[in-house]
Amino acid sequence: MGANILIVEDEESILELIAINLHQSGFTPIRALNAEYADKLIHEAVPDFIILDWMLPGMSGIDFAKRLRSNTSTKKIPIIMLTAKSEEENMIKGLDSGADDYLTKPFSPRELVARIKAILRRKAPELIDEPIQINKLHLDPTTYLVKSNGTTLQMGPTEFRLLHFFMKNPDRVFSRNHILDKVWGNQSDIDDRTVDVHIKRLRDSLTLAKHHKLIQTVRGIGYRFCENHKQ
Amino acid sequence: MGANILIVEDEESILELIAINLHQSGFTPIRALNAEYADKLIHEAVPDFIILDWMLPGMSGIDFAKRLRSNTSTKKIPIIMLTAKSEEENMIKGLDSGADDYLTKPFSPRELVARIKAILRRKAPELIDEPIQINKLHLDPTTYLVKSNGTTLQMGPTEFRLLHFFMKNPDRVFSRNHILDKVWGNQSDIDDRTVDVHIKRLRDSLTLAKHHKLIQTVRGIGYRFCENHKQ
DNA sequence: CATTGTATGACATTTTTATGACAGTTTTTT
């Protein structure tokens, strides 16, 4: 359920403050007092999110962020940077296109949590989401199960993510490329048309519960998940 | 669809940061590292919005803004100015020069996007894909649905774009060529009379909801979408 | 009522989507 969030911050009091607040918000905080230790932790288990102090002993936050961006396995981890008021001016100079957002100290913990959620909602909704139910179709991200009237529907991982994405954004139309971006990830060396095939597979899975009509084709645009059957 | 937003900023990292965030918000970013290049780009295609750094090499942001304001074709483009904290006091001059809003660096990308949308909502609502409702006829660009009294009206992509265009510009009469330009795109080696056929198809689609009379023929001129039935 | 502009139905063509098969991978089972 809770996303693993790595906090890299050399001031222990701030580190704790953040950790406690994240924990209370349902996340799993992972603590690191410096970049070296953070590295070790990342090597053990790649976190879902990183909160990075800009001023760190040894390697600076910026350099650390850059290294994270250049490594394939950590490239896509969202990063929020923390900076002191006085460093604000330098901050912008070093702000790599990689950082997703930043906060100036002192900041409210609520603000921090809000921004984390906002970024996660956009980049990895499955880490933040609760079970969704639409039209007797019930999807639970924690158990990875899709049910309808008690029966469990079978589908592959990609179809599950696709369905989750659609149920999270009902009624909206998405282009194939948008879907690729959100469901596959931003690598996109994948053919547009592959989406068609997975839509087909998802529809097949939903057919058992007569829910296949939920996914509609919008010609020339893309696909839409619509709770309104009649069209 | 997504508004074209020209970003004029000499610091490449900031330029990228903004561009990526705009892209993620559905806008189309256009990058310029200096005023001269921006000029060239504007000459090629007038953007819908400009984000302008206050401090630019060569010509300052202020001067650039003033020049934009004095030119007829660029006079009405909304501008957001970016300024460093230390320059905030001078900023008043920036607003004087015609900027619609400004932001102090460092700023959060979310804040920037929010302000852009706020300004667009006020100045050019048609660039921000929001639902339009006229006379019980409801069109939503995000869901690609046209509804009337709860029932969804079926139509092809071209008819949808045509209706969208009309609803964005109600009461005005448009010639067939103008319509071709706006709805089909400027390439159009397409026959004038093709518009007639699509108008017919659109009317057919609207007939189900008794809304067909909304589209009126203006003999010798073209067509008009009119919310007032009697005219 | 003749002229000019518009509506409409039919149709061939083009564009877009659905679908089944397949080969290479990865994961699970044995």
Added chain:
DNA sequence: AAAAAACTGTCATAAAAATGTCATACAATG
């Protein structure tokens, strides 16, 4: 570790829907 099962992405082809044009019917105008 080997075998079996499941999953992926890509293609080729079938199927469906949309498009633009044309000929003809219809309506408005003077």
